[in-house]
Amino acid sequence: MKIGIIGLGLIGGSLGLDLRSLGHTVLGASQKESTCQTAKNIGAVDHARTDLESMPQSDLIFICTPIPYIIPTLQQLIPSLKPTTIVTDVGSVKTPIVQDCTALWSNFVGGHPMAGTAEQGINAAQFKLFVNRPYVITPTPESPAESVQILADLVSSIGADVYTQYSPQIHDQAVAWISHLPVMISASLIHACMSETDSHILEAAQKLASSGFASTSRVGGGNPELGVMMAKYNKEAILRSLRQYRQNLNDLINYIETENWSSLENTLEYTQQARPNFIDS
Amino acid sequence: MKIGIIGLGLIGGSLGLDLRSLGHTVLGASQKESTCQTAKNIGAVDHARTDLESMPQSDLIFICTPIPYIIPTLQQLIPSLKPTTIVTDVGSVKTPIVQDCTALWSNFVGGHPMAGTAEQGINAAQFKLFVNRPYVITPTPESPAESVQILADLVSSIGADVYTQYSPQIHDQAVAWISHLPVMISASLIHACMSETDSHILEAAQKLASSGFASTSRVGGGNPELGVMMAKYNKEAILRSLRQYRQNLNDLINYIETENWSSLENTLEYTQQARPNFIDS
Structure with a gap:
């Protein structure tokens, strides 16, 4: 061909x-x-x-x-x-x-x-x-x-x-979840860590960051232009995902604030069990 | 010895x-x-x-x-x-x-x-x-x-x-940033994706999830008991990190809602440049 x-x-x-x-x-x-x-x-x-x-x-x-x-x-x-x-x-x-x-x-x-x-x-x-x-x-x-x-x-x-x-619509919402949302939450992780105002803590965080931080921050350290394109061209789908994500994050913050450890544990058990539905192996 | x-x-x-x-x-x-x-x-x-x-x-x-x-x-x-x-x-x-x-x-x-x-x-x-x-x-x-x-x-x-x-205090706030916060935001990612109510979209998300999702969700799919221990024993430091994180996430959602693409791009450029301060290579 x-x-x-x-x-x-x-x-x-x-x-x-x-x-x-x-x-x-x-x-x-x-x-x-x-x-x-x-x-x-x-x-x-x-x-x-x-x-x-x-x-x-x-x-x-x-x-x-x-x-x-x-x-x-x-x-x-x-x-x-x-x-x-x-x-x-x-x-x-x-x-x-x-x-x-x-x-x-x-x-x-x-x-x-x-x-x-x-x-x-x-x-x-x-x-x-x-x-x-x-x-x-x-x-x-x-x-x-x-x-x-x-x-x-x-x-x-x-x-x-x-x-x-x-369909294009199903594709776009699916990639908002598994590709575009991860970029935004991963970038926010790096941004939040850099917001630390105590220079001793920031230095320790930078020195001690290891595989967990490396994985979670990986896509947030990627190409900024691509990130903007995702948001621009998939705006409604990514906002829908981000708003749902914010709700889940708020629930989790609330569990910790109120020391509702059983709900926190249930959530973490649920996410542990759910992850293999997305990732083989 | x-x-x-x-x-x-x-x-x-x-x-x-x-x-x-x-x-x-x-x-x-x-x-x-x-x-x-x-x-x-x-x-x-x-x-x-x-x-x-x-x-x-x-x-x-x-x-x-x-x-x-x-x-x-x-x-x-x-x-x-x-x-x-x-x-x-x-x-x-x-x-x-x-x-x-x-x-x-x-x-x-x-x-x-x-x-x-x-x-x-x-x-x-x-x-x-x-x-x-x-x-x-x-x-x-x-x-x-x-x-x-x-x-x-x-x-x-x-x-x-x-x-x-x-010091123990510096250590605890540093690991809240680079180890405990990642667990919570990564778990919330899995939780948010699973909240999708359209079964076609959820199925597509699960089938298409690839390396980006795998990295970002990795620590959120880890040991629930460890996650609860982090939150329980490092409660104030992790809440401090989570609240700062929520603020950064809200900023980013706001940029997308208002189509403030230059601020979104600045943020993603900043996080791209900041990540190597935490991760060598």
């Missing part, structure tokens, strides 16, 4: 590495000439350009830009695309993107590979990034079934766990 | 393994005969009994019981101890323990090895558990300097990063 990839960062670059290794021809596009060059050097693309001129040759195009550029990129592509070209994206929010992109291009199928790392950019691209990681495809009732199947087969061929059963 | 270890769980058992490998004689005590037997079988102790009869032979005794049993255990030991015997504990809260234990036994030195794992019990004991992990020793102005040094040298010999400069 001839596959276009627009945006050669971690996700775009990693897709290119895997897809080329399976024999597909990968045509890349990035605004930066240096990124195009690196992508060629590491073998993530067969060819790369700083414009979209080669894209009309593609059978399927992955738009791997940051969220705000997905719709403008599609608009720019449309005049030169063949009707058979499937276009997909990799944005972490789906409702607003799928709605607008489907209106623009009926052969659009939204996607979300859940395979971020702490690193970004073409230099972070790696083979087999998607193996055993969720890759959500969010078709609408109008999405061409054949295009959905082609995309599903393709991401399945690079080892991802493919999900096609969730 | 002859070293007594009372309570042969993860910490007590792991201390025994390391200390014996350095040539010390380790006398163990556990309420359960089967635990004594396992400790002997895995080489964590030279001898083990279900009572404290062998403890008076020890030069130094680690009390590795759960927090509520530390003071009663010391009370039980005192009548038979030589005045030279150093007693220490491994409780994760220090102020109430150090206060009461020092009043009971002037040769008491509080300690806190920060080397928990998800596993518990003698079967989770392992060699080198303490290597490069913080081990806080919290002397008071009255603590015998020589005893503090003996304990510090001993835990240094098993590879721990030893800290002796923090």
Whole structure:
């Protein structure tokens, strides 16, 4: 297959590495000439350009830009695309993107590979990034079934766990819970610790922070731009999750204030038992 | 040295393994005969009994019981101890323990090895558990300097990063920030997700939860009994941290509600930059 990839960062670059290794021809596009060059050097693309001129040759195009550029990129592509070209994206929010992109291009199928790392950019691209990681495809009732199947087969061929059963709305609320809410509560942890006004305590906290703090603060120390995008494009879902979270936190504070140890223990037993529903192993 | 270890769980058992490998004689005590037997079988102790009869032979005794049993255990030991015997504990809260234990036994030195794992019990004991992990020793102005040094040298010999400069109060507020607060906010994350009333969304969240959720929820899925002990014995410090945290969370919710994206971005940039102050690498 001839596959276009627009945006050669971690996700775009990693897709290119895997897809080329399976024999597909990968045509890349990035605004930066240096990124195009690196992508060629590491073998993530067969060819790369700083414009979209080669894209009309593609059978399927992955738009791997940051969220705000997905719709403008599609608009720019449309005049030169063949009707058979499937276009997909990799944005972490789906409702607003799928709605607008489907209106623009009926052969659009939204996607979300859940395979971020702490690193970004073409230099972070790696083979087999998607193996055993969720890759959500969010078709609408109008999405061409054949295009959905082609995309599903393709991401399945690079080892991802493919999900096609969730609507954009279900996807967005689900990722608000398990991806976007964690970023916000984790960032607030770091922020709260830094609010300590006693410099001896702050120094001790910084010296003694160990694996528990490292885990809980990990996603709160991530890419700020991505965090803002989540909140901006998934605002209602993330606020719904944050408000529910605040209620649960208040309950827990209340248990401690009133020394209601049995309710605290019940809650911690419940969360201990519930966690394996989300995390295997 | 002859070293007594009372309570042969993860910490007590792991201390025994390391200390014996350095040539010390380790006398163990556990309420359960089967635990004594396992400790002997895995080489964590030279001898083990279900009572404290062998403890008076020890030069130094680690009390590795759960927090509520530390003071009663010391009370039980005192009548038979030589005045030279150093007693220490491994409780994760220090102020109430150090206060009461020092009043009971002037040769008491509080300690806190920060080397928990998800596993518990003698079967989770392992060699080198303490290597490069913080081990806080919290002397008071009255603590015998020589005893503090003996304990510090001993835990240094098993590879721990030893800290002796923090008072029990500084320790307790510091661990409230970096250890106890994370447990509470992480548990609230799991609780909030489970509060989702739409079964399709909950199912999707459970299926799609990936590394970000796994990290952020890890300590909230831990031992409920330990969580309650933290809150119970470190109540004021943990409430102080929780209230500050709630304020930071409210700010962040407010930024999203009012679409104050620049403040949200500033916060996330701040937390990204601040995290390495706590976590090397």
